[in-house]
Amino acid sequence: MPRKHASLAKDEELDEAAWVAARGAVVGAAKWGAFSAVAAGVAFMYSPIYRGLTFQFKVFIQMSGMTLGSMIEADRRLRSHELAVRRHKALARDAEIWKRYQQDHDLVQRGNR
Numbered sequence: 001m002p003r004k005h006a007s008l009a010k011d012e013e014l015d016e017a018a019w020v021a022a023r024g025a026v027v028g029a030a031k032w033g034a035f036s037a038v039a040a041g042v043a044f045m046y047s048p049i050y051r052g053l054t055f056q057f058k059v060f061i062q063m064s065g066m067t068l069g070s071m072i073e074a075d076r077r078l079r080s081h082e083l084a085v086r087r088h089k090a091l092a093r094d095a096e097i098w099k100r101y102q103q104d105h106d107l108v109q110r111g112n113r
Helices: 012-046 055-111
Strands: none
């Protein structure tokens, strides 16, 4: 069903997609944040350059990893959700066409009796 202007107020499909993206962002931030924390620990142990950075810059590096991870994961989940919705709509459309075909076929069969 095509969207109309100003129809975004109570759209369940858009709400579901927004929640999928939000959950992906949280998971991505957690995954990449953990990876960034491990990388920071390794860098702190072995790199005098990293140890010499200010605390604010280290936080910035950590937050950058988390932000990148949240964007990547949210986009990945939103794309897979979009593909699933398209497949579901195509399946429903094909089922409706098949149902009409069967009804027409049954009418023709009854007419030939």
